[in-house]
Amino acid sequence: MSAETQEKASLFKVALLALPWIGVQAIWQVEFGIVTPVLEAYGLDPALSSVIWIFGPITGFFTAPIVGSLSDQSTMRLGRRRPFLLGGLLSTLIASALFSVTYLMGSAKQVVGFLAFIALDITINFMQTPLRSLGADMVPESQQSTVQLMSAFCQGLGAMLGFGLMRAMWSSEPHQMPGLFAVVMGLNVLFLGSTCYFVHEKHQTKDQVTKSSVVETLTKVIHGVKDMERPIAVICAIEFFSWLALFAWWPTASTWFSRNVYDGCQLSDKAGCTDEGFAKYTEGDNAYSESGIYANLLQTIFSLALALAMNHGILRRVKIPYFICLIVGAVFLILAKIISGSHTFGFIVAIGMAIPISSINSFPFAIVGKHNAERAAANKNDGKEGESSVGLQMGLLNLFICMPQLISTFSVSGMRGSLGNEGLPWALVMAGISLAIAAALTTLIREEEPAAAGVAEAAGKA
Numbered sequence: 001m002s003a004e005t006q007e008k009a010s011l012f013k014v015a016l017l018a019l020p021w022i023g024v025q026a027i028w029q030v031e032f033g034i035v036t037p038v039l040e041a042y043g044l045d046p047a048l049s050s051v052i053w054i055f056g057p058i059t060g061f062f063t064a065p066i067v068g069s070l071s072d073q074s075t076m077r078l079g080r081r082r083p084f085l086l087g088g089l090l091s092t093l094i095a096s097a098l099f100s101v102t103y104l105m106g107s108a109k110q111v112v113g114f115l116a117f118i119a120l121d122i123t124i125n126f127m128q129t130p131l132r133s134l135g136a137d138m139v140p141e142s143q144q145s146t147v148q149l150m151s152a153f154c155q156g157l158g159a160m161l162g163f164g165l166m167r168a169m170w171s172s173e174p175h176q177m178p179g180l181f182a183v184v185m186g187l188n189v190l191f192l193g194s195t196c197y198f199v200h201e202k203h204q205t206k207d208q209v210t211k212s213s214v215v216e217t218l219t220k221v222i223h224g225v226k227d228m229e230r231p232i233a234v235i236c237a238i239e240f241f242s243w244l245a246l247f248a249w250w251p252t253a254s255t256w257f258s259r260n261v262y263d264g265c266q267l268s269d270k271a272g273c274t275d276e277g278f279a280k281y282t283e284g285d286n287a288y289s290e291s292g293i294y295a296n297l298l299q300t301i302f303s304l305a306l307a308l309a310m311n312h313g314i315l316r317r318v319k320i321p322y323f324i325c326l327i328v329g330a331v332f333l334i335l336a337k338i339i340s341g342s343h344t345f346g347f348i349v350a351i352g353m354a355i356p357i358s359s360i361n362s363f364p365f366a367i368v369g370k371h372n373a374e375r376a377a378a379n380k381n382d383g384k385e386g387e388s389s390v391g392l393q394m395g396l397l398n399l400f401i402c403m404p405q406l407i408s409t410f411s412v413s414g415m416r417g418s419l420g421n422e423g424l425p426w427a428l429v430m431a432g433i434s435l436a437i438a439a440a441l442t443t444l445i446r447e448e449e450p451a452a453a454g455v456a457e458a459a460g461k462a
Contacts, residue, residue, distance in 0.1 A: 008142065013138070013139075013199070014139060014143060015150055016194070016195055017135045017138055017195065018147060018150035019192075019194060020085070020131055020188070020191045020192040021154035021155045021158055022154045023184070023188035023192060024127060024155075024158065024188070024192075025154070025162065026187060027124060027184050027185070029161075031121075033162070033163075034170060035099075035117050037172055038102075038103075038177070039110065042109050043110050044110060051413065052114070054405070056402075057409075058406070059118065059122045060121070060125040061398075065129075065396055065398065065399060067088075068130070068396075069395060071083075072133075074203075075205060076203060078196075078201070078203070080130075080203070081130040081131070081133050082130075082134070082196045082201060085131060085134070086196060088130070089188060089192050091123040092126075093188075093189075094123075095116055095119040095122075096120055096181045096184075096185050097181065097185075099113060099120055099177070099181070100180070102116060125398075129395050132148075132365050133390050134195075136368070136369030141370050144366045144370040145310040145366040145370070147366070148362040148366040149307035149358075151362060152358050153303035156299035156354070157296075159296040160293065160296040162184065163293065165180060228396070231371050232371065232393060234441065234444045235397065238441045238445075239360075239401055240403065240404050241437045242360045243360070243404040243408075244408055244434040245356075245431040245434035247404060247405045247409065248434070249353060251408075251409070253288065254285060254288045254289075256336075257287060257288035257291075258280075260425055261284055261340070261341060262280045262287070262343065264279070264281025264283065287343070292350070295353060296354070298352075298354040298355070299357060303358045318366060318445075319445045322359050326435050327439045328352065328356060329356030329432070329435045332352045332353060333349070333435065336428045367445065368394060372390040411430065412427045415430075
């Protein structure tokens with residue numbers, strides 16, 4: 001652990017490290033909200049509209065661990081993470097600007113829009129791993145959970161911000177894209193720029209790192225999976241089943257709400273749809289959008305409460321709250337199939353999913369950060385300073401986020417193809433079982449009880 005992380009960071013600094021997640025989540029929210037309808041308006045076959053999202057996990061599969069490993073090796077004056085954050089921000093600006101003007105490109109707009117969408121996914125992933133790593137670098141072991149929970153809090157704020165911008169500036173007209181993207185990317189420049197300006201990293205010298213080529217970095221990633229330490233392997237397994245659940249839930253939720261909870265249909269359905277059925281579909285879609293506001297609000301409150309509890313030593317371990325959060329999600333998703341057609345319960349499920357999502361977005365990264373901090377401290381005590389590998393491990397964690405996304409995409413598509421609308425509730429059952437498995441795996445997490453003195457000292461400095 002570097003000298004800059006020995007002392008407990010102020011809550012202001014922790015918040016500053018988490019601040020860019022507001023902008024990152026806002027751009028994800030806008031992308032999720034407009035890409036499919038825009039590409040369909042350009043002539044994309046609706047049958048392909050859900051499959052296009054496989055490019056995010058495919059590109060993230062390679063981008064995250066490579067960027068993480070390269071940032072570990074950085075000897076630039078700005079530090080390890082900030083050059084990659086700024087590079088990711090610049091490339092995201094370019095990709096979002098390109099996508100936002102595709103409506104002006106005539107017959108080429110569908111192809112250019114599709115390629116710009118893939119580029120946008122790559123560039124956002126380019127920012128995320130260094131951002132996770134920066135938080136882990138800049139706080140001591142006792143605050144790893146705090147900084148990641150604060151990040152989840154900011155992600156909730158970002159989701160609400162993105163949703164609010166969508167409602168204020170978007171009504172499914174492609175010519176509205178430049179203004180919408182300009183605002184959301186302006187916020188990214190403000191938030192990420194503030195963090196990069198005020199948070200100063202201690203740059204590594206060339207004699208402190210072993211440089212690797214891109215090929216050697218890929219080899220390092222492969223060896224990183226093969227030689228994974230047990231604590232990291234457990235977290236990766238939990239992440240795999242957690243994200244298998246989330247990517248069965250997220251693409252399915254709004255359609256499940258409209259078709260199964262509100263018993264609606266779309267006018268384009270082959271079986272035919274009445275005006276009454278379409279009205280129910282629209283009502284369900286609006287109800288789900290409303291639930292999203294409350295879900296994001298719950299995520300911000302819940303994540304902030306957990307972050308403060310961790311920072312003040314009220315919660316000393318993440319294992320128990322992690323288990324509880326995942327089990328809550330599993331119960332909600334399985335009951336969603338059993339208690340079908342209830343508007344109230346559907347609303348409760350949509351809001352309650354904020355609880356497991358908060359834990360999935362924070363606890364795994366906190367545990368990886370703590371593991372690396374503990375190992376670095378042990379190496380220093382033994383006179384072996386060693387190189388940081390937290391960027392690589394954050395990237396490896398992302399591999400186990402990307403793989404289940406591919407499995408979920410094709411599994412849910414298969415369920416819908418064979419079972420029609422009834423495939424949607426079964427997709428949620430699959431998600432519930434996956435979260436239950438993830439919860440069971442949390443029992444394998446090993447956490448040492450913090451020393452009483454250390455806890456008291458941490459609480460006194462907060």
